[in-house]
Each structure stands twice: as structure tokens, then as C-alpha cells.
Amino acid sequence: MEKIMTRMGDGFPVEMSESEIRSDLAAGTEDAADRGKIAPLSKEELQYLYDLFASPYRFVSVEPGNEIVLSYDGGALKIVRAAVNVDRVQAMQIHEKILGADTIELGHVDYSFKPVKPIVGTEQTALEQTLMVTHAPLFYGAMPNLGLYSQPDGPHPNPLDLLPLGKIDEARESYEMSVEDAVKDIVFVASAMYDSGADGINMDTTGAAGDPDFLAGLKAAEILKEKYPDICIELGMAGEFILGLHGELDYHGDRLAGMYPQDQVKMAEKAGFTIFGPVVNIKTSRSVPWNLSRAITFTKACCEVANIPIHANMGMGVGGVPMTPHPPLDIVSRASKAMVEICRLDGL
Amino acid sequence: MGDPLGMAISHAIASGMGGMRAAGDLVARMQMTRGMKIDQAKAYVADKLSIAVSDLTDPVIMTEIRQDLEIGSMYPLPGRFALPRSWVLTSTASDG
Amino acid sequence: MEMKKWLEKAAQSILDQDEESAREIAKKSLEDDMDPVEMINDGFAAGIRKMGDLFDRGEVFLPGLIIASDAMAAAVKILEEALPQDRRQEKLGIIVIGTVEGDIHDIGKGIMVTLLRVHGYEVHDLGRDVPIEEFVKKAQEVNADVIGSSAMMTTTQIGQKKLEEALKKAGLRAKVKTMVGGAVATDHWAKRIGADFFGETPADTIDKLRRILN
Numbered sequence: 001m002e003k004i005m006t007r008m009g010d011g012f013p014v015e016m017s018e019s020e021i022r023s024d025l026a027a028g029t030e031d032a033a034d035r036g037k038i039a040p041l042s043k044e045e046l047q048y049l050y051d052l053f054a055s056p057y058r059f060v061s062v063e064p065g066n067e068i069v070l071s072y073d074g075g076a077l078k079i080v081r082a083a084v085n086v087d088r089v090q091a092m093q094i095h096e097k098i099l100g101a102d103t104i105e106l107g108h109v110d111y112s113f114k115p116v117k118p119i120v121g122t123e124q125t126a127l128e129q130t131l132m133v134t135h136a137p138l139f140y141g142a143m144p145n146l147g148l149y150s151q152p153d154g155p156h157p158n159p160l161d162l163l164p165l166g167k168i169d170e171a172r173e174s175y176e177m178s179v180e181d182a183v184k185d186i187v188f189v190a191s192a193m194y195d196s197g198a199d200g201i202n203m204d205t206t207g208a209a210g211d212p213d214f215l216a217g218l219k220a221a222e223i224l225k226e227k228y229p230d231i232c233i234e235l236g237m238a239g240e241f242i243l244g245l246h247g248e249l250d251y252h253g254d255r256l257a258g259m260y261p262q263d264q265v266k267m268a269e270k271a272g273f274t275i276f277g278p279v280v281n282i283k284t285s286r287s288v289p290w291n292l293s294r295a296i297t298f299t300k301a302c303c304e305v306a307n308i309p310i311h312a313n314m315g316m317g318v319g320g321v322p323m324t325p326h327p328p329l330d331i332v333s334r335a336s337k338a339m340v341e342i343c344r345l346d347g348l
Numbered sequence: 349m350g351d352p353l354g355m356a357i358s359h360a361i362a363s364g365m366g367g368m369r370a371a372g373d374l375v376a377r378m379q380m381t382r383g384m385k386i387d388q389a390k391a392y393v394a395d396k397l398s399i400a401v402s403d404l405t406d407p408v409i410m411t412e413i414r415q416d417l418e419i420g421s422m423y424p425l426p427g428r429f430a431l432p433r434s435w436v437l438t439s440t441a442s443d444g
Numbered sequence: 445m446e447m448k449k450w451l452e453k454a455a456q457s458i459l460d461q462d463e464e465s466a467r468e469i470a471k472k473s474l475e476d477d478m479d480p481v482e483m484i485n486d487g488f489a490a491g492i493r494k495m496g497d498l499f500d501r502g503e504v505f506l507p508g509l510i511i512a513s514d515a516m517a518a519a520v521k522i523l524e525e526a527l528p529q530d531r532r533q534e535k536l537g538i539i540v541i542g543t544v545e546g547d548i549h550d551i552g553k554g555i556m557v558t559l560l561r562v563h564g565y566e567v568h569d570l571g572r573d574v575p576i577e578e579f580v581k582k583a584q585e586v587n588a589d590v591i592g593s594s595a596m597m598t599t600t601q602i603g604q605k606k607l608e609e610a611l612k613k614a615g616l617r618a619k620v621k622t623m624v625g626g627a628v629a630t631d632h633w634a635k636r637i638g639a640d641f642f643g644e645t646p647a648d649t650i651d652k653l654r655r656i657l658n
Binding site for chain 2: 059060061062064065066067068069070071072078095096097099100101102103135136137199200230232274275308309314315316321325326327328329332333336337340344345346347348
């Protein structure tokens with residue numbers, strides 16, 4: 001039987017038969033449906049995905065009319081990280097004029113709100129310079145990064161040291177104090193950047209430190225929205241479900257730990273976020289057909305209940321894109337098309 | 349994360365609106381300022397520009413429109429470089 | 445009560461995170477002449493394995509895992525006291541673990557440490573930003589069975605390769621198994637640098653460890 005060339009979650013090429021691809025597509029959607037307690041993809045959607053993987057073309061695209069907004073996170077840093085000698089302002093111009101960005105994002109190399117706080121003045125200057133030479137809407141982006149608030153990086157005892165000792169109450173208390181500190185830093189930095197003219201604030205990789213991290217993002221958004229009713233705030237997630245590191249934190253009565261994208265977006269709406277960016281992590285040891293089918297199932301369930309625009313994360317290692325520094329265009333273009341067209345996304 | 353070539357260009361060509369080559373930045377702005385979903389944002393911008401929704405991703409049509417309206421173009425004309433952002437801010441502040 | 449029922453009750457007490465119930469079940473199963481080893485392996489440990497799976501799915505949270513692990517430890521203590529010394533379970537394995545030098549990400553590694561302890565491994569957590577020589581020194585000191593290294597970034601991942609080389613140089617590589625983890629690690633990366641395996645999720649790591657150490 002003829003084999004179809006596709007890839008594994010780590011990006012390496014693999015040849016699979018038609019039945020192997022169909023089987024992985026079915027297993028991927030079932031896994032998401034089972035974990036997220038959501039509907040699996042329909043037969044027609046699985047057929048669409050199979051046809052996409054079986055397509056002989058090196059590159060595929062959405063049909064005309066289905067194009068969506070392409071936003072970038074960490075945009076200022078990627079070109080610099082590739083050792084191309086441009087500064088951040090130039091990197092923004094490159095994204096806008098060379099890379100087809102619909103929105104651009106300025107961020108500090110530490111990419112966390114806390115370290116930006118003492119140097120916010122220089123960040124405001126960089127932002128103002130960028131505004132002078134670009135046209136696209138400009139986000140300022142950073143992570144809540146709650147890990148920076150416990151020892152050795154911050155003032156509070158490290159909950160991951162306390163938990164194994166059975167000091168659960170102390171660990172939870174430490175998380176709660178970290179949330180309060182993080183909220184202050186996020187609001188301070190976001191306010192400064194918005195005052196300097198940022199079109200939006202992107203809280204990226206939120207939830208990376210579990211439910212306290214997610215709560216910090218929600219609380220900060222609530223304050224910012226009250227302070228600046230017209231502010232645009234985007235919530236970019238860190239993983240498909242909220243890790244329960246505290247376990248009992250809630251937002252207006254809803255427990256955050258264990259929430260999947262379709263519930264996360266409702267919290268984001270309640271807090272006042274303008275755009276929500278769900279994340280579904282890749283499993284590198286499974287095929288891309290399995291991963292993409294799974295990621296689309298989670299994302300589709302989120303899109304179906306969302307009242308705000310959904311910009312799915314589809315960078316390295318998320319949203320069906322393989323975990324490799326150079327994701328090949330055959331697989332990125334397939335993931336891009338399928339995610340946009342099946343989920344009816346608003347943006348990436 | 350991901351290199352700009354492998355990730356950004358692939359997405360931009362596979363599913364993006366083209367940024368300021370076309371009307372991607374304008375549609376994005378409507379999502380950001382009004383919370384519009386994609387179809388609503390596209391319809392709104394097309395209506396404001398008096399063009400069809402399908403024209404929003406057409407770089408040939410949009411280049412002319414952007415030049416005529418002075419809302420930022422890939423190759424700015426002398427003396428026109430700094431105009432677009434002030435136009436956009438005025439426009440979004442005064443519309444509905 | 446038949447063995448099957450006892451095993452179910454034991455596992456359930458762990459899933460309920462109920463230490464008092466776990467102790468009670470351990471005591472009463474002994475009074476009912478049940479085999480303590482079977483009660484540990486197929487009852488209480490089965491409960492902990494299930495808890496690990498539920499954590500992987502976002503249905504159980506870290507504090508709950510800790511409470512369940514305390515419940516299991518209390519029950520195992522009672523059951524082991526009823527066993528002759530030679531039938532008492534050895535430690536599952538001694539693990540030295542840390543995030544490689546230059547990398548300060550330790551949340552995922554911290555969760556992994558907790559889960560390894562919950563499953564009964566002796567874990568020596570070196571923390572984060574750990575120089576390669578410290579992994580080697582600690583492994584020698586505690587006679588480690590496994591060394592686990594975590595790296596979150598492509599820029600720090602190279603530390604996992606350096607660890608393999610340092611272990612060879614110290615003459616330790618044949619004596620220990622090595623596992624790699626972190627956001628950028630993959631099966632391919634593990635093979636490429638000569639590590640024994642890649643742990644993708646906590647449940648995957650526990651499963652692979654059990655197989656490799658047996």
C-alpha cells in the first residue's frame with residue numbers, strides 16, 4: 001500500500017499508511033474528547049484532515065475568504081535570537097513589512113512583567129520609538145511568570161519545596177502571596193505601556209506556573225479593564241489544562257485547576273480580556289496527525305463557546321506544530337489551514 | 349518560539365491576511381478595539397473602505413486604497429511616512 | 445472478604461486521599477490474612493498510579509497527590525511491619541535530578557520530583573542551574589540508579605549532552621541510567637546524546653522508569 005509522508009511531533013519525517021493516519025486522527029480526537037469532556041471531531045472533519053495529510057502538495061493554504069488575523073508573540077526577540085543584528089524596533093518593522101504580520105509585539109528579553117518593572121521607562125521609550133515607525137497594532141507582551149515570586153527568585157517560600165514536606169497550607173499561602181505581588185507588577189507595567197500608546201497588552205504563557213499563575217492574569221486584567229475601559233488585553237495560555245499547583249483557587253466561584261480551553265475562555269471573558277489564545281501542547285512521540293486532530297478538537301470546543309476573538313497559539317510545539325526550532329512548511333501549512341478552517345478561528 | 353522563516357512565513361502565507369500589504373492590520377485593529385470576531389471585523393473594514401470583503405486580502409487593490417487614503421503603505425511616498433497611525437487613532441476614536 | 449475486594453478498597457482509599465481509611469484497610473486486611481505484598485503492589489500502589497494518571501489529565505492536583513502519598517506511606521508502614529525482613533520491599537530506586545546549569549526553569553522538574561517521591565523513589569533534588577559536576581558528585585555520593593536532567597530551552601539543552609560525557613569520563617555511565625526531560629527534549633534527542641530515555645509527562649516517566657529499572 002502506498003505510504004504517505006508526514007511527521008512526528010518532534011518534526012522528524014515518517015511514512016504512514018492510509019489506515020495508520022486514519023487511526024491516529026481518530027485516536028487524537030478521542031483523547032481530547034475524553035480529557036476535555038467535549039465532542040470529538042465529526043466523520044467529515046476527520047475526512048477533511050485525512051485529505052489534507054494525503055495531499056501531495058508541499059504547501060497548502062486556506063481557501064480564499066478564510067484568511068484570519070496573524071498576530072505574533074515574542075516577535076521582537078526571535079529575530080534577535082537568530083543572531084541577526086537588528087534592534088527591537090527594527091525587528092518590529094521586519095515583522096510588519098517583511099513577514100506579513102497583522103499585529104506586532106514588543107517585549108523585553110526577560111519576557112516577564114516582574115523584571116520589566118524597574119526598567120519600565122526604557123521599555124516605554126522603545127515602545128514610543130516603535131510606534132513612530134510602524135503602522136500595525138502594537139502589543140506589549142510579557143508573562144505573569146509566577147515562579148519569579150518565590151525563592152530563590154522572589155520573597156516567598158518556594159511552594160515546590162514545601163509541598164513534598166507535606167506543608168500544604170504553607171505552600172498554598174505562598175502561592176496566594178505570589179499572586180498578589182504578580183498582579184501589582186502586571187498592572188504597573190501594563191498601565192505604563194498602555195499610557196505610552198501600546199494598542200494592546202499580551203499576557204503570554206499564562207498558567208505556566210499553574211492555577212495561581214492563571215489567577216494572577218485574571219485579576220490583573222480585571223483591574224486594568226476597570227482602569228482603562230477601552231484597553232485591549234490578550235490572554236495567551238501555557239498549556240491545554242490549568243495545572244493544579246494550589247488546587248483550590250477559584251475565580252468568582254469557579255475552581256481554576258483542571259480547566260480546559262472551553263472553560264478557560266469563559267474566565268477570560270469574565271475578567272475582561274479582549275482576545276483569548278488557547279494552547280494545546282504537542283506530544284513529540286506521537287504523529288502530527290494524532291497531535292493536530294487532538295489540538296483541533298480542544299480548540300474547536302473553545303471557539304464554539306467563545307464570545308471574544310480566539311487567536312490559537314501555533315508556534316513551536318503547540319497547536320499541532322512540531323517541537324523543533326525549524327518547523328517545516330509542509331506540516332505548519334497543514335496545521336495552519338486545518339486549525340483555521342475547522343475551528344473557524346479569528347486569528348493565530 | 350520558532351524561527352521567523354519556518355513559522356511566521358508559513359502561517360502568513362497559509363492563512364494570514366497579509367498585514368499592511370493588504371488590510372490585515374486594519375482587521376486586527378477592529379478585533380482589538382471592538383472585540384469583533386473575524387467575519388464581523390472583515391465586514392466592518394470592507395464597509396468603511398467601500399470594497400468587497402474579498403478585496404481585503406488583495407495586495408494589488410489594497411495598495412491603491414492605502415495610498416489614496418494615506419493609511420500606510422509598504423513603500424511610503426516622501427513626506428507621508430508618519431501619517432498612518434494618527435489616521436487610525438482618529439478614525440477608531442470617532443467611529444461609533 | 446476476598447482479596448479482590450480488599451485491593452479495590454485499598455486503591456480507593458488512596459484515590460479518596462483518606463489516610464485514616466488507608467490505615468484501617470491495611471490493619472483489617474492483615475487480620476483477614478491477606479498477603480501484605482499483594483496489598484501494597486496491587487492495592488495501594490495501584491491507587492497511586494491512578495492518581496498520577498488523573499494528575500496528567502488535570503483531574504487531580506498537586507496537594508491532593510501529596511495527601512494521597514502520605515496515606516499510602518502510612519498504609520505501607522503497617523503492612524511492611526507484618527512482613528519478615530527479607531520480604532520487605534527495597535526502595536524502587538535512587539534518583540538524582542536537577543535542571544542543568546544556565547537554566548532556571550524548575551516548575552516542571554519540581555512536579556516530577558513530587559511524583560517520583562509519591563511513587564516511592566528516593567529522590568535527591570539538586571534544584572536548578574546545576575553544574576554538571578554536581579550531578580556526577582551527587583550520583584557517586586548516594587549511589588544513584590538514575591540521573592534525571594531537565595532543560596527548558598534549546599540554548600541550555602546542550603547541558604544534557606555534557607552530562608552524558610561527564611558521566612563517561614567519571615566511569616559512571618555504565619552504572620546509572622539517564623533520563624532527560626523539559627519542554628525541548630524529545631525521544632530523538634535522548635537517543636542522539638546517548639541518554640537512556642526521554643520522559644514526556646510524569647506518567648510516561650514513571651512508566652518508563654519502572655520498566656528500565658526492572
